[in-house]
Amino acid sequence: MTELPIPVIAIDGPTASGKGTVASLVAEKLGFHYLDSGALYRLVALASEKEAIDTQNGQKLGLLAQKLVISFEKGQIILNGEVVTETIRTESIGLRASAIAIHPEVREALVGVQQDFRKAPGLVADGRDMASVIFPDASLKIFLTATAAARAERRYKQLIAKGISAKLDVLLQDLQERDARDSSRGAAPLLIAPGAQVLDTSELSIDQAVKIVLDWYQSKPA
Ligand code: DC
16 A cells, blocks of 8 residues: 655745744644744854855855754754744844845755655645745645735734834835845745645735635645
């Protein structure tokens, strides 16, 4: 008897689309593992900033990405022995992550790390190229998006709630800059993968979006 592959739900989309929140809740509901692939690019960004590596030096960044010791433990992210869960969430690390993610050397160094998250009973993976490159055989492929204005407003509210000062127009501009770079790069650009279902969350609550993803997954033939 041939064994069925471990199921993967791939959720791709632009920055601040809510895909991380939706993906982790779907994983929780199904009892699946969860991969936040953006965190890996953010970790490379942080480590490269510490080592003062130029964001244009793909070769050096690729070597750095290969030797990082990364672990995800009980909701904490650990890089080379240091807890960096919050440190990698800043806007500046997000922008740097987008800049270093254009290099094929960096992307290749992270392929195996991402695929190792595929463990029974299943995985929900979020990022930019989950459906197109990392898990092309995913059982369900979703492109989760929202208008730039809705995304900037969500990011603004999140930052204010955390007591971090923010300007809506600056956030909108950063987000559009990041979208443009993530979508236009040569290596694994952000795109709607063939076979992906588009979910626009501009007018949806988190619970509504989670329910739609679960319904789509459950209505897929095994
Ligand atoms: O999802 P995020 O905002 O945490 O991701 C940060 C950056 O990392 C994003 O702007 C582009 C890059 N990234 C990528 O290139 N491929 C992925 N699968 C995930 C993130």
